[in-house]
Amino acid sequence: MSKILSRRDLDFLLYEWLxxxxxxxxxxxxxxxxxxxxxxxxxxxxxxxxDFAPHNRRNDLEEPTFDGVRVEVHPEVGAALKVxxxxxxxxxTMDAELGGLQLPAVxxxxxxxxxxxxxxxxxxxxxxxxxxxxxxxxxxSPAQIARFVQPMVEGRFTGTMCLSEPQAGSSLSDVLTRAVxxxxxxxxxxxxxxxxxxxxHELSETIVHLVLARVAGAPPGVKSLSLFIVPKHHVAEDGTxxxxxxxxxxxLNHKMGWRGTTNAVLSxxxxxxxxxxxxxxxxxxxxxxxxxxxxxxxxxxxxxxxTGYLHALDYARERLQGRPVAAKDPAAPPVPIVDHPDVRRMxxxxxxxxxxxxxxxxxxSKLLDEPSAENDxxxxxxxxxxxxxxxxxxxxxxxxxxQVHGGYGYTREYPVxxxxxxxxxxxxxxGTDGIQALDLLGRKAVMKGxxxxxxxxxxxxxxxxxxxxxxxxxVCDRVASSTETLWKDGDPTVALANAxxxxxxxxxxxxxxxxxxxxxxxxxxxxxxxxxxxxxxxxFITHELPKIGPMLDLLDxxxxxxxxxxxxxxx
Numbered sequence: 001m002s003k004i005l006s007r008r009d010l011d012f013l014l015y016e017w018l019x020x021x022x023x024x025x026x027x028x029x030x031x032x033x034x035x036x037x038x039x040x041x042x043x044x045x046x047x048x049x050x051d052f053a054p055h056n057r058r059n060d061l062e063e064p065t066f067d068g069v070r071v072e073v074h075p076e077v078g079a080a081l082k083v084x085x086x087x088x089x090x091x092x093t094m095d096a097e098l099g100g101l102q103l104p105a106v107x108x109x110x111x112x113x114x115x116x117x118x119x120x121x122x123x124x125x126x127x128x129x130x131x132x133x134x135x136x137x138x139x140x141s142p143a144q145i146a147r148f149v150q151p152m153v154e155g156r157f158t159g160t161m162c163l164s165e166p167q168a169g170s171s172l173s174d175v176l177t178r179a180v181x182x183x184x185x186x187x188x189x190x191x192x193x194x195x196x197x198x199x200x201h202e203l204s205e206t207i208v209h210l211v212l213a214r215v216a217g218a219p220p221g222v223k224s225l226s227l228f229i230v231p232k233h234h235v236a237e238d239g240t241x242x243x244x245x246x247x248x249x250x251x252l253n254h255k256m257g258w259r260g261t262t263n264a265v266l267s268x269x270x271x272x273x274x275x276x277x278x279x280x281x282x283x284x285x286x287x288x289x290x291x292x293x294x295x296x297x298x299x300x301x302x303x304x305x306x307t308g309y310l311h312a313l314d315y316a317r318e319r320l321q322g323r324p325v326a327a328k329d330p331a332a333p334p335v336p337i338v339d340h341p342d343v344r345r346m347x348x349x350x351x352x353x354x355x356x357x358x359x360x361x362x363x364x365s366k367l368l369d370e371p372s373a374e375n376d377x378x379x380x381x382x383x384x385x386x387x388x389x390x391x392x393x394x395x396x397x398x399x400x401x402x403q404v405h406g407g408y409g410y411t412r413e414y415p416v417x418x419x420x421x422x423x424x425x426x427x428x429x430x431g432t433d434g435i436q437a438l439d440l441l442g443r444k445a446v447m448k449g450x451x452x453x454x455x456x457x458x459x460x461x462x463x464x465x466x467x468x469x470x471x472x473x474x475v476c477d478r479v480a481s482s483t484e485t486l487w488k489d490g491d492p493t494v495a496l497a498n499a500x501x502x503x504x505x506x507x508x509x510x511x512x513x514x515x516x517x518x519x520x521x522x523x524x525x526x527x528x529x530x531x532x533x534x535x536x537x538x539x540f541i542t543h544e545l546p547k548i549g550p551m552l553d554l555l556d557x558x559x560x561x562x563x564x565x566x567x568x569x570x571x
Contacts, residue, residue, distance in 0.1 A: 003310040004048055004117045005303070008529060009355060010041065010110050013362050017521040023104045023369055037107050043087055044111040048118035051080040056119040059260025060418050064201065066252050071201045071262055077122050078203050084115065085155030090126055094137065098145070099153045105368040109299060109361060117303035120422050121260030125158055125198050127296050132159025132210055135289040136229070139277045143237065148208050148229055151239045158204040161289050162193040162211040162230075162266065170435060172283065173222045177213040179273060189213055189230050189273040192250070192265065199264025200249040205241045206233040209266070210289065211273060212282050227282035228273035246271035257422035290430060294387035295364060297429045302357040304423040305394025308416050309350040312401035315414075316343055321406075337404070346404055350397035351532070352515070352540040357390040359514040374455065381444045381452040382510070384436035389507035391426035392433060398423050437503035442496050445483050453483060460513040463520065468541045472512045475545060475552075479506055482555045497563040498554055505548040505555070512545045 014020045020037065023029045055076035064073045084090070092108035094100025103111075115123040133152045137145055151157040168174035177191025189211060193199075200207070209230045218224035234242040250265040277285055316338035323332055324339065337343045364386045367379040398420040402409035410417050427433045445453045457476045464473035486495040486502070515537035522530045 001310075001314075002045065002049065003314055004045070004053060004307050005114055006306070006310065007041070007045060009358065010113075012521075012529070012533075013359055013518075014106070014110060017359070017518055018106065018362060018366050020104060020106055020366065023106075023366075026369075028102055029104055029369075032103065032107075037103075040087075040089070040092075040101075040103065040107065040111050041114075044089070044114040047080075047083055047087065048114035051083045052115050052118035052122055055080070055122070056260075057415065057418070059119060059121045060257075060422075061259075063254060063259045064252060064262045066200075066249060071249065071252070073201055073203060073260070073262065077125075077260060080119070080122050081125060081203060082155070084126055090130060090155060091133070091153040092130075094133070094153065098137065098149065104366070106362050106366040109295075109365040112296075113299055113303050113358075113361075116300045117307040119260070120300055120304060121258045123300075124258065124261045125201075125203060127300075128161065128198050128293070129157075129159040131289045131292040131296065132161065132208060134292060135210065135285060136276070138288055139227075139285045140229075144229060144274065144276070147235060147237055147239055148231070151205070151235075152208065156205045156239075157208050157231075158198060158201075159208040160196055160198050160210065161286065161293065162196055162199075162209050163286065163290075164195045165192055166194045166265070170431060172212065172225065173220065175212055175214060175225060177211065177268065179213040179215045179226060179228060179275075181215070182272075187213075187215070187228060187273045187275060189228055189246075189268045189271045191268050193268070194265050195253065196264045196266050197258075197261050199262060199266050200232070200252075201262050206231050206235060208232075209247065210276070210286070211268065212286060213273070215279050218280065222283050224280050225282040226279045227276040227285045229276060230268060230271050230273040234272065255425060257418070257425045291383055294383055294430045294436075295361065297426050298357075298386040298388075298390045299361045301390035301394045301423055301426040302354060302361055304419050304426075305350070305390065305397035306354040306358065308398040308401035308419040308423075309347070309354050311414075311416055311419075312350065312404040313338075313347055316347060316404050319406075343404055346400035348536065348539050349544075350400045352536045352544065353390075353393045353397045353511075355518075355533075355536055356511040356514050356540060357394050359518055360386060360389070360511060363514065363517075377448070377452050378455055378459065380447075381440075381456050384440040384444065384503065385507045385510050387430060388427070388433045388436040388503055389511065391423070391429075392504075393507075393511075395420065395423040395426070433503065434500055437499035438496060440506065441483075441486070441499045441502045442492060445502075446487060450483070453480070456510075460509065463513055463516045465516075465520075468519070468537060469516060471541055471545060472509070472516060475505075475509050475512070475548065478552050479509060482552050485556050486558065493563050494558050494560055497558075497560045501551040501554055505551040508545055508548045512541050515540050 021034050024032050062074055064071050088101050091100040092103045093105050096102055129152050133149045136149045179187040179189050181187055211228045211230045212225050215226050232247050234245050246269045248267045250267050253263040317336055319337045320334040321337050364382050367375045401416040405414055408414050461476055519537045522533050
């Protein structure tokens with residue numbers, strides 16, 4: 001059995017729960033079948049095992065280096081990416097006219113999870129490239145698509161997103177990077193960008209940077225930002241790569257995880273850039289890439305939590321230590337540690353987190369395949385949860401994996417400590433958990449008169465049947481009431497003082513719903529796999545869901561301690 005992901009679980013979620021075969025009835029996916037979906041899942045698992053997983057440890061131990069001229073990444077990374085590009089998955093969901101496979105987003109996401117679980121650092125290069133290309137196919141001109149997207153589809157170019165700056169971080173209203181229009185219709189971009197994953201390397205012919213900048217003379221604030229294509233090298237209209245553009249690497253950041261992904265500080269010095277769409281609409285365009293990347297970060301968190309769980313489960317079944325509490329004979333042979341209740345607690349909790357998180361990721365991805373006003377609204381509300389909940393709770397699964405391994409868990413002889421460090425980054429990537437909390441409670445829960453939250457709660461209520469449905473239904477009512485209480489006087493300082501507690505509470509509610517929906521698909525099917533699903537659902541709803549009661553109590557109190565405290569009191 002693979003310790004990267006569970007193909008059995010993926011098959012259940014895709015075919016028995018989400019019924020992705022039914023998507024082939026749609027014109028866009030009519031050329032596909034379960035056989036083609038399975039073929040892509042098979043090749044993804046094969047390449048993940050053969051080409052991505054073997055150098056995951058080396059990625060961690062041997063970070064990219066910069067000698068002042070070139071960035072050096074060890075050769076296994078480039079070799080793995082070459083194999084990945086040959087599968088066609090880089091354009092998996094794109095139109096056939098662009099060379100895409102027109103796979104459903106849910107199937108493409110399931111395929112890519114194999115690579116994220118096998119090697120999160122190497123997989124981040126195509127993750128960003130795909131999101132970059134998808135943005136440009138949506139908002140770029142035909143000439144820009146031919147010039148920049150087509151080479152990405154062919155695996156020649158890679159892509160990034162350049163938002164943060166050293167002085168601004170996530171506060172995009174403080175972006176200082178400047179764009180000046182040029183007589184030939186291009187712009188000259190000057191400024192500095194920070195924390196740019198995949199920002200410099202020699203893995204592709206060039207790198208297509210998507211840069212947020214303020215056109216000279218535009219007023220302050222996010223609404224005046226524009227989006228520019230700024231390639232590392234000049235690119236001719238036919239896609240030919242020329243001399244270096246005014247983009248230079250100031251240095252590499254060194255993170256606690258994802259060490260195989262270059263993370264750059266980039267300087268733009270009168271660099272040639274090309275406006276995407278219209279001036280002043282850059283952030284609206286960039287949200288297309290940001291939201292895709294947020295789902296990708298949530299998926300990466302699930303993948304890391306899942307592989308950590310599988311490693312811990314395998315170890316617990318093989319490691320002999322101790323005896324049952326009722327055993328009195330010290331000469332009796334030791335038992336596998338999976339027989340100890342506390343080890344079982346950690347494994348069952350981890351199973352509930354990672355299988356619930358995986359269900360959430362795939363459910364959200366399928367919403368993209370069935371676009372409608374209702375599904376678009378539901379995905380909008382779910383996106384901050386899709387990003388943040390797995391980043392927190394699937395990381396707990398990694399923490400449990402270390403604990404299950406005992407003293408070996410925090411040594412480098414076992415991979416679980418790396419999985420934890422890699423996953424720790426996901427609570428910061430693409431907007432911190434706190435930013436996602438503000439987005440959920442400050443925007444998504446109240447937008448359109450609360451229609452998005454109402455839709456989410458009504459969708460959850462529809463699954464609330466049976467004994468396990470009753471407590472979930474009760475939490476739905478409490479979340480609706482708490483949201484109304486928080487916003488009763490419209491004061492954002494009070495409403496948002498404990499936004500993170502709100503995100504945690506609603507996130508747990510959503511995962512409880514995902515579990516209810518999964519066991520509805522289980523029905524009366526028999527066997528250890530289905531029994532495991534029933535058990536994990538019961539565990540989550542009876543052991544985890546009650547934890548949010550105190551969170552909702554805090555929210556109902558409209559406590560403003562965190563808003564009121566004087567920073568001087570912190571010491």
